[in-house]
Amino acid sequence: MTPEPDISIRIFSEPQLLASIRSLIDTLATGLGFFEKNRCLMSLAIDEALSNVIRHGYEGRRDGMIWIHIWRVAEPRGLRFVIEDLARKVDPAKIKGRHLADVRPGGLGVHIIKETMNEATWEARPDGGMRLTLVKRLTDEERQAIESASQGNASQ
Amino acid sequence: MNQTIVVERTSVGAVAVLKPRGDIDMARAPFVRQAITLVVRDRPPKLVIDLSEVAYMDSSGIATLVEALQVSLRNKITLVLVGINPRVQSAFEITKLVGMFTVKASLAEAMAN
Numbered sequence: 001m002t003p004e005p006d007i008s009i010r011i012f013s014e015p016q017l018l019a020s021i022r023s024l025i026d027t028l029a030t031g032l033g034f035f036e037k038n039r040c041l042m043s044l045a046i047d048e049a050l051s052n053v054i055r056h057g058y059e060g061r062r063d064g065m066i067w068i069h070i071w072r073v074a075e076p077r078g079l080r081f082v083i084e085d086l087a088r089k090v091d092p093a094k095i096k097g098r099h100l101a102d103v104r105p106g107g108l109g110v111h112i113i114k115e116t117m118n119e120a121t122w123e124a125r126p127d128g129g130m131r132l133t134l135v136k137r138l139t140d141e142e143r144q145a146i147e148s149a150s151q152g153n154a155s156q
Numbered sequence: 157m158n159q160t161i162v163v164e165r166t167s168v169g170a171v172a173v174l175k176p177r178g179d180i181d182m183a184r185a186p187f188v189r190q191a192i193t194l195v196v197r198d199r200p201p202k203l204v205i206d207l208s209e210v211a212y213m214d215s216s217g218i219a220t221l222v223e224a225l226q227v228s229l230r231n232k233i234t235l236v237l238v239g240i241n242p243r244v245q246s247a248f249e250i251t252k253l254v255g256m257f258t259v260k261a262s263l264a265e266a267m268a269n
Contacts, residue, residue: 108215
C-alpha cells in the first residue's frame, strides 16, 4: 500500500498559482540536498506539467481542479510527484516531446519533463482525467556532497 | 496575485532595448510577446532583450523568444539576448535552443556592432 503523501495540495487551473508551487518545490528540494541547477530544472518540469494540464487538459479554463501529491522517497533519495486532474483524457501514447530540430514555439514542455525527471509516466485515471507520476532522484554527486557534509558534522 | 510583468522599453540610438522584470511563465509570457510585437512594428535595426531581471523562465517564455527570433529574421532585425542568469540558462540548455540565439554577456557588448 502506498504511504500517504508528505504533502498534498489542490489548486485551481490558474496560471498565476504556478509561482507558488515552484517556490514550494524549490524549498523542499533544497532541504533534500538537490543542487541549484537540478532544483531549478525540477521546478521547471513540474511547472511544465501543470501548464500542460491547464493549457491542453482544461483548455485554458481556470476552474479546473489539479491535485499535487509529493512524497520524499529513500534509496536512492529523491522526490516523487503525482499530478492528477479531471480534465479531458489524452492517450498516453500520444504524449510526446517534439523533435527539437523542428524549431517553433510550443511543444517543449514534454521534452523538458522527460529530460529532467528520472521517471515520467502518464496514465488515464479510471474516474476521469489524467495522472502523471514523476520521480527525481539525487545524483551521485549530490549524494556524495550530503555524505561529506554529514561526516564533517560527525567529526566536529 | 499579480499576473502581469513590467517590460521596460528604452532606445539607445536606433537600437531598441526591452527589459522584462519578473518571472516569464505561462501567465506572463503573453505580456512579453505583446511588448516584442510593438517594438518589431517600428522595425529597429537591432532589438536587445535584456533578461538580467528575469529570475525564471519556462517553455512559454522560451517559445516567446523563439517567436521573437523568427519575426526578427522576417523583418531583418538583429535580435540579441543579454543578461541570462544560470537558472534561465539551464532552461535554455535543456531545450537545446540556446545556440539559435545571439547571446551577449553585457548590454555594452550587445550594443556593439
